[in-house]
Amino acid sequence: MSHLDDIPSTPGKFKMEKSPFIHGRMRWHWQSSLAKFCFWSLIFTGVIFIFFFRSPSSNPIAQDPSRRSLRTYNWGGPVWEKRVRSSARVRSHNGFSVLVTGAAGFVGTHVSAALKKRGDGVLGLDNFNDYYDPSLKRARQALLERSGVFIVEGDINDSALLRKLFEVVAFTHVMHLAAQAGVRYAMENPGSYVHSNIAGFVNLLEVCKSANPQPAIVWASSSSVYGLNSKVPFSERDRTDQPASLYAATKKAGEEIAHSYNHIYGLSLTGLRFFTVYGPWGRPDMAYFFFTRDILKGKSIPIFKAANHGTVARDFTYIDDIVKGCLAALDTAKKSTGSGGKKKGPAQLRVYNLGNTSPVPVTELVSILERLLKVKVKRNFMKLPLNGDVQFTHANISLAQRELGYKPTTDLHAGLKKFVRWYLGFYSDGKKAAE
């Protein structure tokens, strides 16, 4: 009940009127004050309403995108709890119960679907922010819903929500994929990287360390942590103390934060350094995705070239290979050793490269798309901007091969073929168009 419900609609009906102690004149004065109070309360409430809900430009959360996930979400109640429980219910012998953060994201959707398919219980969590077209996230959500995965709408910074989820379900694992992604956007909106990749991660770890039992956590780091490292291929033993972007710095910070929570609380933690993941249901902010959109629109394609005409290349890794790596990391994760916020013994702490181990120049990426889309591309070569991009990535995957049995099998041509088929199907009906 709102506090407005306590105020009678007609001041004359107010009980105090019957009091023998109130003189008529005083009563009139009191009633008129009450009427004024009601009047100004209504005006005030109206102004507040317009300020916060009707005018996007004056809403501080809408104005500051780093805080957009602080909007309130509806969660809780018996029906909601039932959906949470049912989605997280394990349906196979010795299956896991996994909380997947960022489940409406690109990698999150694929990993959730794969876990569900093999009988694990999966509960998604996502804040559905508008970093890129939220309707694509909604479409992924609909896809997961059809396979029985419920995505709770909420933010990893919401401790009350996270605690509630752990109260309802004793998750054995957390697959933490919620993050502010994208290398170049960090110069536009640095706060969103700190909010999601640092504050949000710490908040999640705080709840995990206090949970009983503590889950094992596998989470998404990034190839960008290698930054200015020039030793190739990048090995987990190489230095990662020269990030070239704030995005990379927040992912590197995540790795250090993981170390401290492992050390203090006995949380089992595995960081996966993804190398430029691509494929169907991908992210529209990534080059292969918006190149496809723009080639089809006949726009020219900006291709970055390094100084001295050096090649810019990426170790593009297909989503299905990444999913296999994620599942293998969950399968080989040892249990956390702490309970109730106290460490009981040393716990597992791992970091793996998940790449394709065959870098491809961006010029070649464009040529493959040109052939697949059958559209002549207008190329616009430009200098690699100083916005966090590195010239080259190349994963050494021998550690993941040895310990996770990770073995990528899809080359860029085969993977892009699948992506283009999906893209043309998804955006074919004329109603949806990639923005």
Ligand SMILES: O=C(O)[C@H]1O[C@H](OP(=O)(O)OP(=O)(O)OC[C@H]2O[C@@H](n3ccc(=O)[nH]c3=O)[C@H](O)[C@@H]2O)[C@H](O)[C@@H](O)[C@@H]1O
């Ligand atoms: O693997 C990683 O660590 C990172 O991979 C990608 O980052 P990036 O490799 O920069 O992927 P894209 O933004 O898709 O760029 C791919 C390549 O295209 C180039 N590019 C990008 C944009 C453009 O307009 N022109 C252009 O030539 C970039 O320099 C880069 O070499 C993701 O966006 C990050 O979230 C992720 O962490």
